[in-house]
Amino acid sequence: MTRVEYTGEDIGSEVLYALSKGLYSDAKHVVREYLQNAVDAYPENINMTVQGKNIYIYDDGEGMDEDGIHTCRKIGICYKDPRRHVGFRGIGVWAGLIYAKKLVVTTSKEGVGKRYVLTIDFENIVKDIHKGREAKDPAEARKILINVLSKHVFLDEEVEDETKHYTKVELNGITEHGEKLVTDDEELKKYIGSTLPVDFPDDFVHKKQVNDFLSNYVPDYRTVNVRFNDEEIFKPYPDPKMDLLPPQHYMVLDGKRQIGFMWECLHSEHKKIMDENAGLLYKVKGFTVGTADTSRVLWENRDAHFHLWYFGEIHIVDPEITPNSARENLEGSDAQRIFVVKMREKVEELRKKARMTSKKNRAAKKVKKIDEKLATTLPDKMSRLGELSLNDFIGVTVETDENLRELKYRKKELKGVSDPEKAKVEKKISEQLKILSSYRKRITKEIDNRDTTKEEPAKKKRTGKAEKETRPYKQEIDQMALGNEAKNILHVVVEILIDMANEDVVDRLMADLPARIKGMKSEK
Amino acid sequence: MRFKDTENKRAIRAFDRDVLATYYEEKGKKPLAYFGLPGAKMLDILEWKEYLCRWAAVEIDDDAYSELNFTALEESLCSGLIAIQADIDDVLLKGADDRVEFPFDVFNLDYSGGAVYKGKGGARRLSAWENLFRRQSKHKHDFLLLLTLNSRERDEGEIDEALKDAQGFLDDQGKDVLAQDVERTISEGTKRDKFKIYIPILMAHHASHYLYELSYSPPIRYAGSSNIPMMHFIFTMEQRRGRVTPLLQQALEQIVVSEVYECRNGEICRSKGGSE
Numbered sequence: 001m002t003r004v005e006y007t008g009e010d011i012g013s014e015v016l017y018a019l020s021k022g023l024y025s026d027a028k029h030v031v032r033e034y035l036q037n038a039v040d041a042y043p044e045n046i047n048m049t050v051q052g053k054n055i056y057i058y059d060d061g062e063g064m065d066e067d068g069i070h071t072c073r074k075i076g077i078c079y080k081d082p083r084r085h086v087g088f089r090g091i092g093v094w095a096g097l098i099y100a101k102k103l104v105v106t107t108s109k110e111g112v113g114k115r116y117v118l119t120i121d122f123e124n125i126v127k128d129i130h131k132g133r134e135a136k137d138p139a140e141a142r143k144i145l146i147n148v149l150s151k152h153v154f155l156d157e158e159v160e161d162e163t164k165h166y167t168k169v170e171l172n173g174i175t176e177h178g179e180k181l182v183t184d185d186e187e188l189k190k191y192i193g194s195t196l197p198v199d200f201p202d203d204f205v206h207k208k209q210v211n212d213f214l215s216n217y218v219p220d221y222r223t224v225n226v227r228f229n230d231e232e233i234f235k236p237y238p239d240p241k242m243d244l245l246p247p248q249h250y251m252v253l254d255g256k257r258q259i260g261f262m263w264e265c266l267h268s269e270h271k272k273i274m275d276e277n278a279g280l281l282y283k284v285k286g287f288t289v290g291t292a293d294t295s296r297v298l299w300e301n302r303d304a305h306f307h308l309w310y311f312g313e314i315h316i317v318d319p320e321i322t323p324n325s326a327r328e329n330l331e332g333s334d335a336q337r338i339f340v341v342k343m344r345e346k347v348e349e350l351r352k353k354a355r356m357t358s359k360k361n362r363a364a365k366k367v368k369k370i371d372e373k374l375a376t377t378l379p380d381k382m383s384r385l386g387e388l389s390l391n392d393f394i395g396v397t398v399e400t401d402e403n404l405r406e407l408k409y410r411k412k413e414l415k416g417v418s419d420p421e422k423a424k425v426e427k428k429i430s431e432q433l434k435i436l437s438s439y440r441k442r443i444t445k446e447i448d449n450r451d452t453t454k455e456e457p458a459k460k461k462r463t464g465k466a467e468k469e470t471r472p473y474k475q476e477i478d479q480m481a482l483g484n485e486a487k488n489i490l491h492v493v494v495e496i497l498i499d500m501a502n503e504d505v506v507d508r509l510m511a512d513l514p515a516r517i518k519g520m521k522s523e524k
Numbered sequence: 525m526r527f528k529d530t531e532n533k534r535a536i537r538a539f540d541r542d543v544l545a546t547y548y549e550e551k552g553k554k555p556l557a558y559f560g561l562p563g564a565k566m567l568d569i570l571e572w573k574e575y576l577c578r579w580a581a582v583e584i585d586d587d588a589y590s591e592l593n594f595t596a597l598e599e600s601l602c603s604g605l606i607a608i609q610a611d612i613d614d615v616l617l618k619g620a621d622d623r624v625e626f627p628f629d630v631f632n633l634d635y636s637g638g639a640v641y642k643g644k645g646g647a648r649r650l651s652a653w654e655n656l657f658r659r660q661s662k663h664k665h666d667f668l669l670l671l672t673l674n675s676r677e678r679d680e681g682e683i684d685e686a687l688k689d690a691q692g693f694l695d696d697q698g699k700d701v702l703a704q705d706v707e708r709t710i711s712e713g714t715k716r717d718k719f720k721i722y723i724p725i726l727m728a729h730h731a732s733h734y735l736y737e738l739s740y741s742p743p744i745r746y747a748g749s750s751n752i753p754m755m756h757f758i759f760t761m762e763q764r765r766g767r768v769t770p771l772l773q774q775a776l777e778q779i780v781v782s783e784v785y786e787c788r789n790g791e792i793c794r795s796k797g798g799s800e
Contacts, residue, residue, distance in 0.1 A: 049605070
C-alpha cells in the first residue's frame with residue numbers, strides 16, 4: 001500500500017479532534033454519513049450489508065477519479081456544493097473514526113480506467129492523535145497530526161474496466177462504540193428507512209399524492225433505492241389501521257421566497273395517531289433531520305400533543321438552513337429562525353384544526369354515551385319513577401342533572417368550532433337536552449309527590465322538637481359532595497323519616513349514604 | 525489470495541450444478557444450505573443459487589473476504605449470506621461465531637492445497653473433516669460433500685499407510701481381488717492414483733464411524749490455475765442406523781473399482797489414464 005503525504009491544507013484539525021471524541025450521540029448516524037456520501041454520488045442503487053464486525057456499502061453512483069479521492073481523504077475541508085449535496089462539512093469518510101478499526105474506500109469513475117483504494121487505519125490514528133493535542137504550540141500540533149495521518153492513510157490505484165463506476169465503502173472491525181451497528185440489523189434497517197430519501201412502499205395509500213406534490217414542488221426531489229441485505233428499504237408510515245385522511249399540502253414562504261414545503265395527513269377519526277411514526281419530520285434534501293420530536297417546538301406547548309394527530313414531512317428548501325453536524329436538529333441561524341417563525345404560522349393552522357376537532361370529538365363522544373343511556377336504562381327508570389326506591393330515585397336525579405349540565409357545556413364549547421360534523425353533533429345535543437329536560441320536569445314533580453304523600457301526618461306532628469331533630473342530619477347532608485337538588489331531596493327524606501319517628505332508619509341511612517354516594521360516583 | 529477462474533473450473537461448476545439439482549430433487553425440492561469456500565466472486569453460489577436458501581462463505585484472505593462481501597452486495601446474495609473471515613479448517617474444528625448454524629446440506633470445500641498439509645497442530649485438515657461429520661451427525665443430517673484438492677500431495681507416508689489399512693480390511697472381508705487392486709496401487713500407482721483412492725477411503729471411514737452411507741461419484745481430475753493438478757470429489761452422505769461394517773465395506777468396494785473423469789479444455793470425459 002502507498003502512504004499518502006498530508007499537508008497543512010488537507011486538515012481541518014478541530015473536526016478530526018471532534019470526531020476522535022465521538023461527534024455522534026448515536027452510532028447509527030455514522031452509517032448515515034457514509035450513506036449520504038453514496039446518495040451524493042447520484043446512484044441508482046445503494047446496497048448495504050453487515051457481516052460479523054464489518055459493514056459494507058456499495059453504490060453504483062458516479063464514483064471518484066483521482067481528484068475526487070484526494071478530496072475525500074481530507075478532513076474538515078469540503079468542496080461539495082451544499083445546494084446539490086447533503087454532505088458538505090468535510091466529515092465524510094472520517095465519520096467512522098472511533099467506530100471502526102479501518103476504513104477502505106474503493107472507487108472508480110466511468111472513463112477513467114482505474115480504481116482507487118483509500119485505506120485509513122482509524123485504529124492507529126485514534127491511538128496517535130492525542131499526541132498532537134498534547135503539543136504546546138499549534139504549529140507543532142499540526143505537524144504531529146500531519147505525521148500521524150501520513151503514516152496511517154494509504155492510497156493505491158489499480159486497473160479497472162473503463163465503463164465501471166461505483167464506490168465501495170468498508171468499515172472494518174467495528175469497535176465497542178459502534179457495537180449496536182453490527183448486533184441489531186432490524187434497528188439499523190428501521191433507521192435507514194426513516195432517515196434516507198427512500199420511497200414509501202406501494203401499500204401506503206397516499207404515496208402517489210405525496211410523491212406528486214414533492215416532485216412538483218421540492219427542487220431536485222428524488223428518492224434512491226436502498227437495500228439492506230438485499231431487502232429493499234422503504235420509508236415507514238403509520239399502521240394502515242390508523243386510517244389517514246388524504247394529504248394536505250402547504251408552501252412555506254418568507255416573503256415571496258419559498259423556504260419549505262409541508263404535507264400532512266390527519267387521522268381520519270381526528271385523534272392521535274397511535275403509532276411510532278406519527279408526527280412531522282424535518283427533511284433536508286430528502287434526509288430526515290432529528291426525529292418527529294424535533295419539530296414539536298413548532299407547536300404551542302399546551303397543544304404540542306396535537307403533533308401526534310398528524311403524519312407528514314416538512315421539506316426545507318432554503319439552502320441557508322442546514323442540519324447541525326450530528327444531524328439531530330437544524331443549525332441555529334437567522335434563516336433557521338425565520339423558518340421556525342413561518343412554520344409556526346402553518347402549524348398554528350394545524351393546531352386550530354386539531355383543537356376544534358378535539359372539541360367536536362369530545363362533544364360527540366359525550367353525546368354517544370348519553371345516547372346509549374337514553375336508549376337503555378334511563379327511560380325504564382323514568383317510566384317507574386314513582387316506584388323507585390329512594391336510592392334509585394336519587395341516582396336517576398343526579399344522573400339526569402349531570403347529563404344536562406354536561407350537554408349545556410358541550411353546546412357552549414361547540415360555538416367557536418368550525419367542523420363539517422359540528423351541526424350533526426349540535427342537533428343531537430339539542431335532542432338530548434329536550435329529552436333530559438322533560439325528565440327533569442317529571443323528577444321535580446315526583447319530588448313534590450313524594451313530599452306531599454307524607455305531608456299530612458307530618459304536619460300534625462312537626463314541632464320545634466322535630467325541626468331540632470332533623471337539623472344535625474341536614475347539616476351532615478350539606479357537607480356531602482352532592483348537588484343541591486340531591487341535598488334537597490335528602491332533606492325531605494330525613495324530615496319524612498323523623499316525622500315517622502323512625503330515627504333508626506335515619507341513622508342507618510346517614511351511615512350508609514357516604515359510601516353509596518362514593519359508589520355511584522365511581523360507577524359513573 | 526484470489527484465484528483466477530478457468531474453463532475447467534467452469535465446467536466442473538456446471539457439472540456440480542447438475543449434481544446439486546438431482547440432490548435437490550431427491551430432498552423434496554427443499555432449498556439447500558451451503559457451507560464452503562466460494563471465493564471472492566462467489567461463482568459457485570451464483571451458479572447454484574436456485575437450489576440454495578442460505579450460504580455460509582468462508583474466506584481467510586483480507587482482500588478476497590472484502591471482495592466477497594461486495595460481490596454479495598452487487599449480486600444480491602446478501603440475504604442468505606453468512607460471511608466468515610477465518611481458516612475453513614478452523615471453522616470446522618472450533619466453530620466460528622454463533623451466526624454459523626450447523627447442519628448444512630452442501631459442503632463445497634474448494635481447497636487450493638492438498639489434504640495432508642502439515643500446518644500448525646499436525647494434519648488439521650483431516651481432523652477438520654472428521655469434525656464436519658461429527659457436527660452433521662449430531663443433527664442426523666444428510667449432506668452432499670464436494671471436495672477439491674491439489675493432488676500433488678506431499679505426504680510423509682500417510683497415504684500409503686491409509687491404503688494399506690484399507691487393503692487389510694478388504695482382505696479380512698474376503699475381498700481378495702479388491703485388496704490386490706489396492707496393493708497394486710500402493711506399489712505401482714502414481715501419486716494421483718493413490719490420491720484418487722486415499723481421499724474416498726478417508727471419507728468412507730468417517731462415514732461409517734458416523735453412520736453415514738456414502739455414495740461416491742468418479743472423481744474429476746483437471747489442471748487448475750497455474751497448471752496445478754487438482755482432483756474434485758463428489759460424495760453423498762445419507763444417515764443410516766445399525767449397518768456400520770457393511771457401510772464401510774460397500775463404500776470401499778465402490779471406491780476401489782471407481783473410474784476417474786478428466787476435465788480438459790472445459791470438457792469432462794472418462795479418463796484415458798496417463799501420468800501426471
